[in-house]
Amino acid sequence: MTVQLLINIAVGVALVVYIGARQLRWRPFDRARVWRMPAILAIVGLISLSTSAKGLRVGPIDVTLIAVELAFAVVLGLIMGRITVFRRAAAPDDKGNVLESRSGGLGMTLWIALIAVRIGIDVAGSALGAHLLTATGVILLTIAANRAASALVLDSRMPRAVTATA
Helix, strand or coil: CCHHHHHHHHHHHHHHHHHHHHHHCCEECCHHHHHHHHHHHHHHHHHHHHHHCCCCCCCHHHHHHHHHHHHHHHHHHHHHHHHCEEEECCCCCCCCCCEEEECHHHHHHHHHHHHHHHHHHHHHHHHHCCCHHHCHHHHHHHHHHHHHHHHHHHHHHCCHHHHCCC
8 A cells, every 4th residue: 555545545534524424413504614615625635736746647537537526526516515404503603603504314325425436436547547536636626626516506595694693
């Protein structure tokens, strides 16, 4: 096992556990928060990708498989945003948010599907000679794309007045 593979596994497991737990439980809905994670992951992913791409030969297989992976992540993110359920919280949280959200078991299932497809594409890409595809930055960008697509749907579904403090 290479160090890069171990880092990828550690990042993957940490994100699966964190996001998976968030899918299953009710949490305060905050517009700023739903955009924060995708923004952070995208920035870190781009930085990581720029450093790991140095010296690698990026071929059409890399580009094609990364595009397929990102498209799949976006589609699942749109679905995750659509299936998310909202409810009124018993009391506003410390930021005044009065709604809670969760995507439940179906959201968790879609999240696991995204990870399974990511692993499948990674294995196929390695067999086809793709090198950039296996970089940690691509993993982070895939998750960022998924979370951003979900945030886009969630943000569009909620009227501004509902989350404001009364």
